[in-house]
Amino acid sequence: MSYLDYNATAPIRPEALTAVFEAMQTVGNASSMHQPGRQAAHRVDVARRQLADLLGCSPGEIIFTSGATEANNLALRAAFTAGNPLVTSPVEHPAVLETARAVTAENPEDLVLLPVGADGLVNLDALEQVFSARRGGVVSLMAANNETGVLTDLRVAAKAAREAGALVHTDATQIIGRLPVDVAELDVDLLSLSAHKFGGPQGAGALYVRRGSPLPHRPLLVGGGQERGWRAGTLNVAGIIGMGAAAAAAHHGLNEEAERIAALRDRLEDLVAHALPGSRINGRRDQRLPGVTSITFPGLPADAVLAAMPDVAASEGSACASGAPTPSHVLLAMGLSRDDADSTIRFSLGYATTSAEIEHAARAIKRAALQVRAALAEAHGPS
DSSP, X not given: OEEOBTTTOOOOOHHHHHHHHHHHTSOOOTTOOSHHHHHHHHHHHHHHHHHHHHHTSOGGGEEEESSHHHHHHHHHHHHOOTTSOEEEOTTSOHHHHHHHHHHTTTOGGGXXXXXXXXXXXXXXXXXXXXXXXXXXXXXXXXXXXXXXXXXXXXXXXXXXXXXXXXXXXXXXXXXXXXXXXXXXXXXXXXXXXXXXXXXXXXXOEEEEEOTTOOOOOOXXXXXXXXXXXXXXXXXXXXXXXXXXXXXXXXXXXHHHHHHHXXXXXXXXXXXXXXXXXXXXXXXXXXXXXXXXXXXXXXXXXXXXXXXXOTTXXXXXXOGGGTTOSSOOHHHHHTTOOHHHHTTEEEEEOOTTOOHHHHHHHHHHHHHHHHHHHHHHHHHTSOO
16 A cells, blocks of 8 residues: 555654553543643643744644644634635635635625636735735635645735734644744744644644734633633643644654655656656646645546555545535636546655655556546447
């Protein structure tokens, strides 16, 4: 098996697995005042510092959540106020797009979608036009696209937002642990992430909230007032500790790891291009995550190709939209036809990907594509 679906979820890192296992062998509610509770709280504090080190922020600026979906919901509901613009793009993850539509439902004119080019880049120049008519509000743009890997220059977006008095949120789910991130350099007010994208356990995530940002508390969950009133509920101690361990492991040698993974991705693309002339790579190739490639195989349904290579784990697009009756909204926004969008597979590599997996995957992709092509030719041949 070649596992090439890190954008859906990464294999749990050994360091995180050990941390989770050890945490689950002990007892303690991190909100309790007795010794086991204080010990749990201490381990949570360590994890908070580990994650803060990865983001370049203060531990006190981190709110633990169940994942990036919750963090995105929490961020936009806190940052948006009716009557002000909520600026985002049509290539965002559904966790952002659907939340944006929900909070602007009573005032749809508040939702502004920036145009996207055929290369997958959001047109940030359009922000100037948006803010020439309206000021304030919030800009929410993903740091790296989950389907194409294309990166957004958040510093440009933040500069335009600051000049207009707007807040800035980024769904950084795919970039954390894969490329260096410094929240101060990005100049964002809010940042969402999920542990399982960089080798932590599923069910744990966080929202970075910039200290001093003028944000009201609008918690999705109310109750005991944990996480400084942002998110009530007993902390997922084991998940948080595992996330901290994964953050520490990802932080070590991050640049070298990114270079290694980018080289493996380029090798996969070269092998596929040689084996299957006519296949096309989607998105800006010089401005994307090191481990992501979106490849269109014209005329070959992606689901059929995937079914023909059960020894390769890849995806038609976002795992959170699997089973949807419509093709990728990201690819359609980039101008791909419905047929081409339906013929596109995302391969995503990560920290544990090996060159042997890439060589194996390339052979499997060629074999599957030729098999599907032959089956289609037979099905459409003379009766």
